Amino acid sequence: MPDETIDLEVIPATFSPGYCPENNQTLANDIAAGMRVLFPSELGTVIVSPNEPTVEQRTSVWNRLDPISGIITGTFTWSPLFGTWLSPHPIPPSGSMRQLWVGTLNALETYDGGEAGTISQTTGPFWSADLLFADTWPLGVGTIALLPATNYTVLDDAVPGPPQARGVYFITRTARIYRRSA
DSSP: OTTOOOOOEEEOOOOOTTOOOSSHHHHHHHHHHHOEEEOOGGGOOEEEESSOOOGGGTTSEEEEEOTTTOOEEEEEEEETTTTEEEEEOSSOTTOSOOEEEOSOHHHHHHGGGOOSSOOOSSSSOSEEEOGGGTTOOOOOBTTTBOSTTOOOOOOOOOSSOOOOOOOOEEEEEOSOOEEEOO
């Protein structure tokens, strides 16, 4: 239902004859407290719980709560195609964004909720090393590097020598699209 307008019925507050609030804030509070909004039945429900919804609740949206903090850790919908509760990863796969990674490639497989194994829409790692950056120095686009995603040869004549280098992986999103609830 994105981009659709939903008409909600608002039932106004009712006050007894002679009602006279002591100030404007009390009046505003009483009006707000007395109003009711009716939602259309086709909107369904939102389950807010640390526990996976029941089979009967699979038409609902599930906001999974962290059982300790009570913070929502994800919004999931049931996928009959995959037979599990899914949520799309917030960063789309195969985009132009890159991040630095200083851990091991084994640790990268499980980073950000990923898992070791074959990549599908619902399994495998979310990130992989971008091999286009292997043994290269990134250089901001400007006078020397005129275009992004282009290799340039840069010579260093600094004294006493070139700066130290630290190895990092440049990582990119894999083709995995969805997070699973478990």
